[in-house]
Amino acid sequence: MQRAETGVRVVIAARAVLRQTMHQAVTAAGMHVAATCSNTAELIAAVSREHPDVCVLDRELRGGGLTATAAITSPRRAPKVLVIGGRGSAAELRAIRLAGATASVPGDVDAAGLTAAIAALTRKEQP
Numbered sequence: 828m829q830r831a832e833t834g835v836r837v838v839i840a841a842r843a844v845l846r847q848t849m850h851q852a853v854t855a856a857g858m859h860v861a862a863t864c865s866n867t868a869e870l871i872a873a874v875s876r877e878h879p880d881v882c883v884l885d886r887e888l889r890g891g892g893l894t895a896t897a898a899i900t901s902p903r904r905a906p907k908v909l910v911i912g913g914r915g916s917a918a919e920l921r922a923i924r925l926a927g928a929t930a931s932v933p934g935d936v937d938a939a940g941l942t943a944a945i946a947a948l949t950r951k952e953q954p
Contacts, residue, residue: 840866867891881907896927
């Protein structure tokens with residue numbers, strides 16, 4: 828696996844079954860996990876406290892993945908948001924984008940795919 832820039836700060840918000848796997852993939856890629864969250868309220872608090880570069884959200888996050896996306900992407904210096912999961916239908920992808928997510932990947936993404944998606948987000952210039 829390719830090591831990424833170590834200065835990238837990531838907040839992970841996901842169901843317990845995914846959090847550990849995501850955490851391991853992100854740290855193995857040389858990125859810093861600033862916080863892990865199990866629900867929308869924890870995520871909002873972590874984003875406010877940690878000011879991450881990227882948030883990785885489980886589409887099935889307790890409290891609503893798209894609700895969380897909309898809540899954390901509204902501030903002026905919002906982190907980039909990568910949504911994990913969902914069915915991938917055109918309507919769902921549109922909803923993810925309208926909620927403010929920068930990108931999305933399927934729920935069965937492997938560690939290399941996850942870290943590549945995060946690295947790609949950090950390389951994009953701010954709008």
